[in-house]
Amino acid sequence: MMIAKGPYVPVPMRIEKVTVETEDRSIKTFDLSFIHKEDERAFRYLPGQFAQLSVFGKGEAPFGIASSPTRAGLLQFTISRAGLLTSALHQMEHGDLVGIRGPLGSSFPLQEMEGRDLLVIGGGFAFTTLRSLINYVLERDNRSRFGKLTVVYGARTPGMLLYKGELEQWRQRDDPKLHVTVDAANGDWKGRVGVVPDVVGDVAAAADDAYAVVCGPPAMTRYTLLVLERLHFPPERVVLSLEMKMKCGIGMCGRCNIGSSYVCREGPAFTLAELRRLPPEY
Ligand SMILES: Cc1cc2nc3c(=O)[nH]c(=O)nc-3n(C[C@H](O)[C@H](O)[C@H](O)COP(=O)(O)OP(=O)(O)OC[C@H]3O[C@@H](n4cnc5c(N)ncnc54)[C@H](O)[C@@H]3O)c2cc1C
């Protein structure tokens, strides 16, 4: 008998791999595979979207999708240990099962971004969906649809940088143009020291026709927006991703609204122009 699946029903996924990303072990990346082929076929996503991830008996929470849809059959989430659900998740291992609802929300505006240079700016664990975007753009079949790709990524210390192996690969191939920075250096760090908005001010070209995509902690975002304004990026070509508290993830419970807009459905990706039309509640 076929059982109809509603929007609140998670599909099962298996943890294939757990990678400890940061030296304090507070952030881990989970590689997940679908148990059922039909669930894999139905899960069509684009960079910027999120999913509700559940641990049985603990609950569920929203997480940005860190993998790129160009890698078939695999979903990755990079998760910071914050409370009940994420602590339980951090205890889980290869072979354990979790639930997934999604994909949810809006992607980055990829069609509008086509043919333009991209300036991708991230800090902290909010870099996850930007990493999805970068890998999507770098994919051979997609690369010619976008212009120059510049990435500014910052963490508090070198040990808190995510995806260190991938950063090294990008650095070696020189595409994207990568600028990694840390607030405070330690150990044998030979890279840049300084906060993300300052680095953006140093390395970013004037806006011309480019899009900027910004995901990071509130202070980083606030000061970065000032720099982008100075570089004449119009609000229509600055994209942000909001992390409001959420429950249903599908526009039904009213938990995440800003004015009449539901962040889980119309967002989490918004242009600055769209956000300025909403009440300043985010
Ligand atoms: C669209 C979206 C994408 C997200 N992507 C990621 C991601 O890629 N990786 C990741 O680690 N986290 C991400 N988050 C945040 C994550 O959903 C929360 O940290 C989640 O509540 C953790 O669940 P928990 O049960 O472990 O913690 P909880 O017990 O729910 O809370 C732990 C602490 O975090 C605070 N908190 C809960 N939700 C949020 C929130 N949305 N923003 C700020 N503080 C919050 C609580 O007030 C509390 O202090 C995302 C959130 C949204 C809305």
Ligand code: FES
């Ligand atoms: S989380 Fe329920 S309406 Fe957005």
